[in-house]
Amino acid sequence: MVSEAGGADSLRGAPAVWGGVPQRNKNFTGRESLLADLRHRVTGEITAVLPHALQGLGGVGKTLLAIEYAYRYAAEYEVVWWISADQSVLIRSTLAALAPRLGITGIGPERVEEAVRAVLDSLRRGEPYSRWLLIFDNADLPESIWTLLPNGPGDVLITSRNSRWQSIVDTVEVAVFTRSESLEFLHRRVPGSNPEDSNRLAEELGDLPLALEQAGALQAETGMSVAEYLDLFRRETRKLLAENKPFDYPWPVAAAWHLAVARLQSEMPFALELLRRCAFFGPGPIPRDVLQRGGHVLGPPLRQGLNDPIIISRAMRELGRYALARIDSGRRTVEVHRLVQKLLRDELAEADAAAIRHEVHLLLAAANPAEPDEPDSWPGYRELLGHLGPSRVAQCPEPAVRRLMDDVTEYLYIIGDYTTCFAEMNTALDAWDNGAADDPYILRMLGRKAHVLWALGRYAEAAGIRQDVLRRGNRVFKQDDEYLLYTLSGYGADLRAKGDFAAALQLDEELLERHRRALGTTHPETLMQANNVALDFCLNGEYSRANQLDQKNYQDRIDTYGRDAHHWMALSLSAIARDQLYLGKYSTALRTVEQADQEFAKLIEDGYPETHPRILMQAKDRSLALRKAGSFTESLAVATRVHAMYKRVFGDTHPETLGAAVNLSNARRAAGDPEGAAALMIDLFQPYSDGWGDDHPFTHGGAINLAIALLHRGDLSAARTRLEQALKGLQRRVGKAHPYSLICLADLAVVAAEADAREDAQQFGSDALAGLRTLLGEDHPHTLTCAANLTGGRLVIDFDPPEI
Numbered sequence: 001m002v003s004e005a006g007g008a009d010s011l012r013g014a015p016a017v018w019g020g021v022p023q024r025n026k027n028f029t030g031r032e033s034l035l036a037d038l039r040h041r042v043t044g045e046i047t048a049v050l051p052h053a054l055q056g057l058g059g060v061g062k063t064l065l066a067i068e069y070a071y072r073y074a075a076e077y078e079v080v081w082w083i084s085a086d087q088s089v090l091i092r093s094t095l096a097a098l099a100p101r102l103g104i105t106g107i108g109p110e111r112v113e114e115a116v117r118a119v120l121d122s123l124r125r126g127e128p129y130s131r132w133l134l135i136f137d138n139a140d141l142p143e144s145i146w147t148l149l150p151n152g153p154g155d156v157l158i159t160s161r162n163s164r165w166q167s168i169v170d171t172v173e174v175a176v177f178t179r180s181e182s183l184e185f186l187h188r189r190v191p192g193s194n195p196e197d198s199n200r201l202a203e204e205l206g207d208l209p210l211a212l213e214q215a216g217a218l219q220a221e222t223g224m225s226v227a228e229y230l231d232l233f234r235r236e237t238r239k240l241l242a243e244n245k246p247f248d249y250p251w252p253v254a255a256a257w258h259l260a261v262a263r264l265q266s267e268m269p270f271a272l273e274l275l276r277r278c279a280f281f282g283p284g285p286i287p288r289d290v291l292q293r294g295g296h297v298l299g300p301p302l303r304q305g306l307n308d309p310i311i312i313s314r315a316m317r318e319l320g321r322y323a324l325a326r327i328d329s330g331r332r333t334v335e336v337h338r339l340v341q342k343l344l345r346d347e348l349a350e351a352d353a354a355a356i357r358h359e360v361h362l363l364l365a366a367a368n369p370a371e372p373d374e375p376d377s378w379p380g381y382r383e384l385l386g387h388l389g390p391s392r393v394a395q396c397p398e399p400a401v402r403r404l405m406d407d408v409t410e411y412l413y414i415i416g417d418y419t420t421c422f423a424e425m426n427t428a429l430d431a432w433d434n435g436a437a438d439d440p441y442i443l444r445m446l447g448r449k450a451h452v453l454w455a456l457g458r459y460a461e462a463a464g465i466r467q468d469v470l471r472r473g474n475r476v477f478k479q480d481d482e483y484l485l486y487t488l489s490g491y492g493a494d495l496r497a498k499g500d501f502a503a504a505l506q507l508d509e510e511l512l513e514r515h516r517r518a519l520g521t522t523h524p525e526t527l528m529q530a531n532n533v534a535l536d537f538c539l540n541g542e543y544s545r546a547n548q549l550d551q552k553n554y555q556d557r558i559d560t561y562g563r564d565a566h567h568w569m570a571l572s573l574s575a576i577a578r579d580q581l582y583l584g585k586y587s588t589a590l591r592t593v594e595q596a597d598q599e600f601a602k603l604i605e606d607g608y609p610e611t612h613p614r615i616l617m618q619a620k621d622r623s624l625a626l627r628k629a630g631s632f633t634e635s636l637a638v639a640t641r642v643h644a645m646y647k648r649v650f651g652d653t654h655p656e657t658l659g660a661a662v663n664l665s666n667a668r669r670a671a672g673d674p675e676g677a678a679a680l681m682i683d684l685f686q687p688y689s690d691g692w693g694d695d696h697p698f699t700h701g702g703a704i705n706l707a708i709a710l711l712h713r714g715d716l717s718a719a720r721t722r723l724e725q726a727l728k729g730l731q732r733r734v735g736k737a738h739p740y741s742l743i744c745l746a747d748l749a750v751v752a753a754e755a756d757a758r759e760d761a762q763q764f765g766s767d768a769l770a771g772l773r774t775l776l777g778e779d780h781p782h783t784l785t786c787a788a789n790l791t792g793g794r795l796v797i798d799f800d801p802p803e804i
Helices: 032-043 061-072 088-097 109-125 142-148 163-167 180-190 194-202 209-224 226-242 249-268 267-279 288-292 301-304 309-319 338-346 351-367 375-391 399-414 417-430 440-455 457-477 484-500 501-518 522-541 545-559 567-584 586-605 613-628 632-650 656-672 676-694 696-713 716-733 739-754 758-776 779-791
Strands: 017-018 054-055 079-084 131-137 155-160 172-174 325-328 334-335
Touching: 017 054, 017 334, 032 061, 032 142, 032 155, 032 172, 054 061, 054 484, 061 155, 079 088, 088 109, 088 142, 109 417, 109 676, 155 351, 163 172, 180 194, 180 209, 180 613, 180 656, 209 249, 209 301, 249 267, 249 457, 267 288, 267 309, 267 338, 267 351, 288 309, 288 351, 301 309, 301 351, 309 325, 309 351, 325 457, 351 375, 351 399, 375 399, 375 417, 399 417, 399 440, 417 440, 440 457, 440 484, 457 484, 484 501, 484 522, 501 522, 522 567, 545 567, 567 586, 567 613, 567 632, 586 613, 613 632, 613 656, 632 656, 632 696, 656 696, 676 696, 696 716, 739 758, 739 779, 758 779
Parallel strands: 017 079, 054 155, 054 172, 079 131, 131 155
Antiparallel strands: 325 334
16 A cells, blocks of 8 residues: 555555445556645635545546545545446436445335435535545536535545546646656567567557557567557557547557457457457346356357356456456456446447347356245346346346246345345336237236336236236136236235225235145245235134144244245244234244244345344334333333334335334323323324225224324313224224224223213223123233223323234
8 A cells, every 4th residue: 555655555544434446457557746736626615615526538547546645545535435327227226325334224125216326425524534535536517416526524536537527626638658757668568678668559549558558468468469469450440430439438449359359360360259249238247147048048159268267267368458347356257447348349330230139148047046936046136237227137038037037026026125126127117018908928927017117115006907907817827827816915904004904814815725736835925925914814803713824834934944044034933923913922923033033133144134124023023012011211222223213215105104103102101201102193193094095994094093192181071082083993993802893992991981971981981891801811911911000000002013
């Protein structure tokens, strides 16, 4: 590491946060005046408040200069963070990845924008770090990143070819090497080179650093003389200039790469063919395993080479030798610069390009892990994801390729990355919708889109799509086709969202039998459908039946998956804990919650985001279990945290965010803050009602908590009115013997007693107690509370809504 003066090999210190900065170039040469000028501008009083840009033509070394600056002045910063700014989606995701390093937790991939805002706010405030450096590399369009440039006490450095930055930020223009720098660079790159030859080479290449690097690589690796290089360079240049060269790349760069390709063609044509396939992947790392699978899906002449590990290894060495690709032996990946990719694609005839692109589609399809449900497959999907868009996978009609898109979206849905999942779905549907309205792949993708919309709380949109898919799917699929059953299972969720709990139970029980007949008792979709039926039992107040089915489902999943560290296993444990809570077995439920916490922690290590909806649900249930078990302070802390996380992930008005707010209100009351609980519930009730609808059982249940808040405020008349209205609604929607109705009646007895309406209190309490004894048993906490109230107690029972 070079010191600030450039003469030492050690730093005074190291940044606490260091991310994404590429490896320092050992051949970095000169640029001392540029580095000094940039440092003066960054630390100067006049321009320190502005972002700073390194602007110049492609190939002049802007990125290398930014890298050198980061290493040379690393000791001056607490945070150094590198952002590849040539893809807008990567800018946001890279900024979002900084969040946990700044102490910002609880923001998952499905809420990238929220994470970005939190990061920018932290940088603006300079908390926890005030000395930070963010480098936006290859930001060619100012408008694409302008709103993402942080303000605050730190520094922003931008590299770009676009001269428009000169009128926006403080800009240092990066020109080509001086001749002395060119000669020094070539002396380092090609030890023993003749100064006169180097001078000729620098003259012909216009002192462009990237062109000199490419020429130096050829000389160092092949022994090619300068005379041979220049001869080939001059002959090939005319051809390059006659073709459709990119406007914003100078010809020496294109010529240098073309020469490397020509050399590769003469020495190892197979390596060039492999490189051409790499040109149609995305610009990120390509797993070598993906290429090697081509031995099974591609035809000659590539098949023979791809089936020979020795030939593939030699090809990789040749690509690295000519600097046409970055070979990472540790990660077993190959990475081709996007400029090289473009040059390779542009030189192909349209038919040849189309054929190679299709081969890449087949390679990606062959690399499909084909098990999006399995955590072991998730790293494979992460590797493939960045190549789908650039290779235009969605445009391929090949069944195996469409299956890849289908599986990738399922993987994204399972891990809770709804934003990316939604985008990939729409890309596929836009490409596939060619008039074949009843295409099976379109219907499958639409069915999953409905699931994503439902998870986002957009219940009406989900139901509309689902009904359309079911109508069309009945014409396309067999009666008990797996994908048709998958869509039908969501229809039960639509009924739950409407509050039609009995209808949902009836439908889901019928579907469970169809799943068992068509798919078998241990098929993942069958087990998921059993989970839905258990949830229906719970919502209908049949807690014992729910627990029995969830316990069986858990055992069936153990028999199926053979281990606990699986997301469906963790879900089953959460369901069991929920049942135990509603059965009044609070200590047992807390132990089950803790067991589920351990399983979810293992999943997070495998890539499960900590803000996945199931983990948020688990955290809310933990708060409830702690409260019911008497740990009021800890329950409030968890409830506060999980409500904030729901807001970050889903926004203020998502139904589950509102449910978390209800839980927070109840936790405040239990922790000795009835005024805070009342204030929150009074503010919350109207959006809660708007979200679910005026006649939803949850809305009537929420009115129970609102009445408790009014009771605390001393407004007994309003509290009684609310409870009487809620009781009528609940008895109409879920029946007189439902726990929600009986809880409402029990609380109505408390309000009547407070108002000294003793006969009403006695009647309400007696009716509630009889119902609770029959439904929940003599020893259930709700039953005991109701009985105590009849002897003079004044204990209310909260409404705690489950997820649906």
